[in-house]
Amino acid sequence: MDYLLHILVIAGIYIILTLSLNLIVGYTGLPALGHAAFSCIGAYTSSLLALNMGLSPWIGLLIGACVAALSGIIIGYPAVRLRGDYLALATFGLGVIVYSIAKNWVSLTRGPMGLPGIPGFSVLGFQLSEIWSYLLLVLFFVIVTVFAIKRIVNSPFGRILRSIREDEIASEALGKDTTRHKLLVFIIGAFFAGIAGSLYAHYITFIDPSSFTVMESITILLMVIFGGMGSISGSIVGAVILVVFPELLRFLGMPSSIAAPMRQMIYGLLLVVLMLKRPQGIMGAYRFK
Amino acid sequence: MLPQLILNGIIAGSIYAVIAIGFTVIYRTVKFFHFAHGVVYTIGAYFAYTLIISLHFNLILSFFLSIVLAALLGIAIDRSVYYPLRQQNASNLIFLLASFGVFIFLQNLIQLIYGAQILTIRTGPIKEGHHFYGAVITDIQILILVVSIILMIFLWLFIQKTKLGKAMRAVADDPVAANVVGINPERIIRTSFAIGSALAGAAGILISFETNIEPTMGFSALLKGIIASIIGGIGSIPGAVLGGFFLGLAENLGIWKISAGWKDCIAFLILIIFLLIRPWGFLGTKTEKETI
Numbered sequence: 235m236d237y238l239l240h241i242l243v244i245a246g247i248y249i250i251l252t253l254s255l256n257l258i259v260g261y262t263g264l265p266a267l268g269h270a271a272f273s274c275i276g277a278y279t280s281s282l283l284a285l286n287m288g289l290s291p292w293i294g295l296l297i298g299a300c301v302a303a304l305s306g307i308i309i310g311y312p313a314v315r316l317r318g319d320y321l322a323l324a325t326f327g328l329g330v331i332v333y334s335i336a337k338n339w340v341s342l343t344r345g346p347m348g349l350p351g352i353p354g355f356s357v358l359g360f361q362l363s364e365i366w367s368y369l370l371l372v373l374f375f376v377i378v379t380v381f382a383i384k385r386i387v388n389s390p391f392g393r394i395l396r397s398i399r400e401d402e403i404a405s406e407a408l409g410k411d412t413t414r415h416k417l418l419v420f421i422i423g424a425f426f427a428g429i430a431g432s433l434y435a436h437y438i439t440f441i442d443p444s445s446f447t448v449m450e451s452i453t454i455l456l457m458v459i460f461g462g463m464g465s466i467s468g469s470i471v472g473a474v475i476l477v478v479f480p481e482l483l484r485f486l487g488m489p490s491s492i493a494a495p496m497r498q499m500i501y502g503l504l505l506v507v508l509m510l511k512r513p514q515g516i517m518g519a520y521r522f523k
Numbered sequence: 524m525l526p527q528l529i530l531n532g533i534i535a536g537s538i539y540a541v542i543a544i545g546f547t548v549i550y551r552t553v554k555f556f557h558f559a560h561g562v563v564y565t566i567g568a569y570f571a572y573t574l575i576i577s578l579h580f581n582l583i584l585s586f587f588l589s590i591v592l593a594a595l596l597g598i599a600i601d602r603s604v605y606y607p608l609r610q611q612n613a614s615n616l617i618f619l620l621a622s623f624g625v626f627i628f629l630q631n632l633i634q635l636i637y638g639a640q641i642l643t644i645r646t647g648p649i650k651e652g653h654h655f656y657g658a659v660i661t662d663i664q665i666l667i668l669v670v671s672i673i674l675m676i677f678l679w680l681f682i683q684k685t686k687l688g689k690a691m692r693a694v695a696d697d698p699v700a701a702n703v704v705g706i707n708p709e710r711i712i713r714t715s716f717a718i719g720s721a722l723a724g725a726a727g728i729l730i731s732f733e734t735n736i737e738p739t740m741g742f743s744a745l746l747k748g749i750i751a752s753i754i755g756g757i758g759s760i761p762g763a764v765l766g767g768f769f770l771g772l773a774e775n776l777g778i779w780k781i782s783a784g785w786k787d788c789i790a791f792l793i794l795i796i797f798l799l800i801r802p803w804g805f806l807g808t809k810t811e812k813e814t815i
Contacts, residue, residue: 265616312795316802319556319615323749324798327791330746338784448742452623459620491638495631502631505624509617510607522616 239365241481243437246372247430248473250379252457253466254426259455260463260520261387262419263399264314265322268329269427269454271309274336274446276302276428277435278343281352284436291355295432302428303421305332310420314413329448336443348442352435368437375433379426384466386422395419396464399520449498456505462518471517476501526658528775534664536771537671538726542748543755543763544678545722549597551695551758552708552715555618559600559625560723561745562633565738567593567724568731569633572644586728593724597716600625606709626741634738641735667729674725675764678718682760687714695758723748743787750794756807765805 255269279301280294289297309328316324336343343349354361355371386392397405398412406412435441453476461472480497488496513521542564549557570592574585604621613621652661682688693701694711702708726744730736747770752758755766770790777789797804 265619312799316798319619320798320802322616322619323556323753324795327746327794331788331791334785334788338782338788449627452627455620492635495634495639498631499628499635502624502627502629506604506621506628507624509613509621509624510604513613513617522614522620 236365239369241478243365243369243372245474245477246369246376247434247437248454248457248477249376249470250426250430250433251454252461252469252473253379253383254423254430255454256458256461256464256466256469257383257386257395257426258419258423259458260465260469260518261392261399262395262416263520263523264416264419265318265325265522266313266420266423267322267326267455268309268332268448268451269423270446270448270450271329271332272302272306272424272427273431273434274332274443275305275424276431277441277446278336278349278431279428280432281349281435281441282342284353285349285351291353291432291436295429295436298432299425299428302431303425306421306424307417309424310417314416314420326448326451329451333443333446333448336446343443346442346444348440349435350440352439352441354436354439372433372437375429379429380466380470382426387466391415391418399464452505453501456501456508459508459513459515459518460504462515463520463522465515465517465519468515468517472515524779526656528779529772530655530658530660530664532772532775533768534660534667534771535775536768537668538730538744538767539747539751539771540764540767541671541674541722541726541729542744543751543767544675544760545719545726546745546748547719547752547758547760547763548678548682548691548722549715549719550752552691552698552712553605553618555615556622556749557719558619558622558745559629560622560719560748561741562626562629563593563596563600563720563723563741564727564744564748565630565633565736565741566596567727568736568740569637570724571728571731572637572642572736575644576642586725589728590721590724593727594717594721597720597723598713600720601713601716605712626745630738630741637738639738641737643735644731661733663732667733670725670729674722678722679760681718687711691715746787747790750790753794753802754797754804756804759804759806762804762806769805 251269251273255266258264258266276298280291280298283289283294283297284291309325313321313324313328337345339345354363355368387395394405394410394415397410398415402412434445457472457476458469460476461470462468480500483493483496508515542560546557546560549560567589570589571585574580574588575582580588604625605618608618608621652659652664682692690701690706691711691714693704693706694708698708751766751770752763753766754769755762755764770793773793774786774789778786
């Protein structure tokens with residue numbers, strides 16, 4: 235039972251990541267390949283604040299999300315000035331840079347040894363040590379994220395995002411500052427990814443750079459594409475299926491030395507098949523131009 | 524210390540340059556980022572490992588056989604994934620993501636077959652290198668440098684002098700006009716994938732003589748190859764060579780004072796600086812900026 239709840243917690247965290255990336259990729263049409271960098275920054279900020287300064291995870295989560303949003307400015311700044319393939323490559327590169335900072339700045343992050351013993355969340359003095367209580371917390375953040383993203387994409391601001399996706403030059407011709415909007419999208423996406431990173435860190439209580447590799451970014455992107463580009467329910471479905479499905483490999487009794495590459499192979503194959511057969515995903519409205 | 528770093532930079536640069544020209548040859552004809560190039564490099568090394576260590580083939584025969592196999596792999600990837608996408612007129616990003624999928628799939632296939640641990644081809648005892656202006660160079664490093672330069676010269680001659688090379692340049696410049704004068708674009712794309720993948724495979728085999736091999740080795744190599752092509756001027760073969768050596772030197776001189784773990788970071792910082800300031804690279808033409 236605890237195992238099932240654990241899968242649901244992880245799925246919840248991935249839903250937040252997928253939704254926030256969908257805002258950038260699916261709604262605005264920016265092919266960002268470095269989303270794990272933002273959750274990495276959120277996770278490390280909040281964990282370090284809790285470990286070194288004894289800050290409550292709630293405040294840590296908020297600061298972590300804000301620092302991630304700030305990094306969204308730094309990462310978004312060069313990225314939004316590029317198009318298509320080059321934007322993909324630049325965000326990819328920034329993902330590698332953040333990962334290698336986490337790995338090599340040993341005096342701050344302890345590098346590959348990781349940060350153990352990260353304290354968990356507590357609500358009104360009650361420690362959320364049971365998994366079901368943590369699931370409720372994650373569920374709360376999932377609902378907040380879904381609500382926020384829904385509001386954003388249905389607002390006039392969201393319409394501008396879709397207009398950038400469909401025809402950037404036309405929306406510029408209508409007097410919209412597309413560069414500013416693209417940067418804002420990166421900041422919002424980074425903010426929510428920072429929340430997800432922080433939730434992950436305080437749940438697992440241990441983080442190391444290997445949780446935030448470029449492969450992780452690709453996995454989140456795959457969830458966005460699989461579920462559907464520019465679809466909120468699609469992102470939820472995509473994240474849940476792609477988190478739950480590989481767990482089934484475990485039930486087939488595969489040792490982890492086979493299950494781990496097998497899972498990645500399925501992801502790789504799925505990406506190829508999606509691109510060949512259905513690049514907009516199962517519920518999507520948009521395909522890369 | 525400094526001469527050694529420069530020498531290491533040149534040797535790393537020669538490998539980057541070979542990967543980068545392979546990448547460029549493919550990019551020129553298809554105009555998208557073929558990420559699976561990196562896994563062809565890895566598989567080249569594993570082919571060599573299988574032939575030399577498991578099947579006890581002769582070293583030189585294995586080298587050429589692995590290159591041929593790498594070329595065939597490149598053609599197979601093109602036929603099975605890119606050809607159907609071309610029929611659908613898919614966008615560049617779809618090609619890019621599909622090639623990523625191929626990369627992930629094949630890399631993990633290697634891991635499934637050979638395991639995640641490092642393997643080594645080196646058989647004999649480790650010999651002391653030659654001293655050369657305060658730096659040490661081993662026989663294998665000399666071999667890497669010589670073979671890479673030979674490969675670069677051969678490719679240059681092929682592209683400039685042969686009829687097929689001329690057709691490849693024609694398709695790179697203007698695919699429609701090339702089609703009009705009777706050049707079959709599919710044949711040229713196939714040739715480009717064969718040559719580009721052969722070069723990636725060759726780079727993988729060369730590096731496997733020098734260092735250990737592991738399934739994830741292609742990732743970093745691919746990134747260096749792409750970065751080298753972009754900073755050299757995307758689509759330019761001399762640019763790819765220049766970019767490769769520049770990157771190799773910059774990385775190795777960059778870690779003079781800081782730890783070697785920062786190499787990837789340095790490479791990407793160089794890329795981002797180039798993308799912002801000079802996106803057409805060293806030898807590209809300025810008009811390329813519009814497409815970026």
